[in-house]
Amino acid sequence: SFKPKVADIAERFDFPLVRLLFDIERRGVKIDTNRLHEMSKELGSEYQTLQQQMYDMVGYEFNIGSPAQLGEVLFTKLQLPTTGIKRGKTGYSTDQKTLDKLKGQHPVIDLIERTRELAKLKNTYVDALPELADEHGRLHTTFNQDVAATGRLSSTAPNLQNIPIRSELGRTIRTAFVAEPGNVLVSADYSQFELRLAAVLADDKDLIEDFNSGVDIHTKTASETYGIPLEEVTKDQRRAAKVINFGVLYGMSPHGLSAATGMSFPEAKKFIDQYFELRAPIRKFIDATLKQAEDEGFVETYFGRRRPTPDVKSSNFMVRESAKRAAANMPIQGTEADLMKLAMLKVEKGLGDLGEQILQIHDSILVECPKANAEQVSELLQTTMESIAKELPVKLKVDVSVGDNWGAL
Template sequence: MADVNDCDFARVTEILQKLEFNSLIGRLPRTMQAAENEKKEEPKLDIPRIEKLPDTPMFEAENVIYIDSSEPDVIYISSNPESAWTAKIDEISQSMWQLLAQGIVIAADVKQLYHALDNHGVAVRFHEVWDVEQAAFLIDPLKRDRSLNALSGDFSDDNSAPYQLARLHKIYREQKVYMSNNSQIARVAYEFDFPVIWALFQMEKRGMKLDDTLLKQMGDELAAEVGELEQQMYSMAGYEFNASSPAQLSEVLFTKLQLPTAGIKKGKTGYSTGQKELDKLRGQHPIIELIERYRELTKLISTYIEALPKLMATDGRIHTTFNQDVTSTGRLSSTNPNLQNIPVRTELGRKIRQAFVPSDGKVFVGADYSQFELRLAAVLAGDEKLIEDFNSDVDIHAKTAAETYGISIDEVGKSQRRAAKVINFGVLYGMSPHGLAAATGMSFTEAKKFIDHYFEVRKPIRQYLDKILTQAREQGFVETYFGRRRPTPDVKSSNFMVRSSAERAAMNMPIQGTEADLMKLAMIRLEDKLSGLADAILQVHDSILVECRPEDVQKVSEIMKAEMEGVCPELPIKLKVDVGTGANWGEV
């Protein structure tokens, strides 16, 4: 295996740029990038002298804080690049923490800092924070390496506290200059990404209670169904085989059962059995539906049924990690476990959600934005007619169907409304006639005709999407309503697949990113408004989930609805929030 350190980073970068694979440059192995940077002259760092924290320190308005993972009990506080104080976390008084909290606290990862302090029983909320890694993400969402070494340009081997403090000071100074010259990015940092860190920390700390007994029972039921599916497939094939093996499954489908191979992708090991290929075979043999069900069940069993109990903490709760710097739209993601990927609209997804229950003596309250993305699309596109319809509580999908088919709303049938609903949302993601046909059962010709009529009715939406692509090509970025940006280098790629993917991402970003910004703002507001009344524990897609006492449900519901619907008065469109309650997540 080749050693990446022996590669010419500059040459690799040049080739990738020539092929227009710009987004891959930031994904090159960190060691390769480091090796290249080490060839350059190291930037000069001001290494602070370290002294013991005095009994009555005079903190400045800006203070860098660093905790080394190798010394989790020790904290370093630096008010200027020349000097720093150090102390055991347990030795710092609460009054001193409160004094420090009055200024700006700068750290590589503020949420992680909150957790580190919480592990020592320190309850402090900083008045204002500057998260260096999150700021770096805002400045360049495509940059993968956001280590202090990479951000400071210093790749020396010394990662001791003095050097890390020096890097933090250097990065902070540079980021401040950038923000002062880019007011829109600064607004996103100050109003959304930095303030929401406290809410995310609180949700991670609280976690969600897991009923592992119910989950085990569910697992036994699903395992039994998997066994039945296997027996049915064996019977159809005439012999036993491993349904999880693509090669064996390909052998069964195309050799034993002689299913048609026209249009089926073929690889080195035989014909593909991926989902797209199975879609082409639907209706050709009953085994196809069994395979799809088998895959759905086995994926849920391995991803959630078996994995969730292993991730349960000693308090009986699941403490997921919320990330702000993973999706380039600004949307939150969650890891260990990924609670956002539990299927939303399937019965199995609902069953898994039933295993998440509130704390003893409490219930769940969930608030969900209705037609959030479509409302924001109307705003971004300046579609006055669509905005007026939303503000008048018109059934948007029925009206879209009526206008597209040229009939009255009263004449719209279920299938027509469904087609309108699919395209209303799908068009925001560049849905093609093929996509609409697959989603609705229309023929390709019918789907193409429907989309053509749709854009005649929704001309501002078409013009908006075209404008976004033009901006992506000419300016090299797209942005949200509030100014969050995403670079779009690959929209100029000569590779059709790369370019098409980049164009879809460019069209998605302003809407999804604006949605993410507003959701963060709602979380910030609710964390304060619900203090002492309810605890927010999860944010998924367009919804926020809290737990509270049964007697507080009505008040909590009213607060959530009011705060979320009124989250941004400057928007010309009315936001609508649906609120529900339940004894488990699946019921909400």
């Protein structure tokens, strides 16, 4: 029945983690407030320069933060094309999707994107984080176990799982997260964790074999999907395979693949069709998961954590499609979350006095330890995390890196 399973999940994963999360929150993570104050000045100065360049380009001053004024600049003053651009009560949309469509049409587009990024990083992180640090310069987040329906941890006040990593500018913020003098940070990161778990849950024997033999999974996928030898796969083809390998777990559509890679819509559709011929077990698994969501009203992880799925029967198309994507991904992301909790508990047990866990970021663990212990801690993290679920037929791979700051990892 349902209740004993809930109790079993709570007792195996969630309850034991409470004490550890308390300790992680109490320890906090150190930030270099001086570095952040310097960055604030640098970002502010660049923002002013770019803003003036935009004014000179357009011929007058305007408020970049006002969608109405920005729309006026783009579509009335500069007369950029409005084909396919959404229109609301206040005029044409100026959101990121719109800017993506207008890329290359006018140099002002790149400046708008850059100033938006500068403002976002400055306001959300660079200026805000020092205000939240304690008297020792450490930030104390709150980890929540009961917010994400997948069982994943979330982080609030401040959200330290969301510190940017995708852009070079975003990554520089991570350099302000530092170890205490005499200490280092050690990061242990599961490689292609969700894709390995998808292979297990879908019982995709070819994919499991590829992972276990250590081939480059994205190059192999590109080779098989395009029907070309491994050594002929180009960077762009590998990138398309990487996007779809991860995107398919979230229900990526041809539109999504096209936007992410620059492929035409027909190319993207053909690529996805060929991908699912190649990865038939994953297609079958996703279909079976959606059927369970509709027939039984829930989906579950490898270990039995359940997520109710009432919205897969919604009469509202958008709600229904969103619920289907969430249902298809839950067994994979939820299994990842369960295993991360087990990994954190085992790592804590093994660490003892060698070092301290200070953060968990979905598929990675961050430890602070004395420099002298770095090698021992690195080895312990890798061994413990890779052997967390020996019953799985796929090998888990953990990448470990050591540095004085988070940005160096």
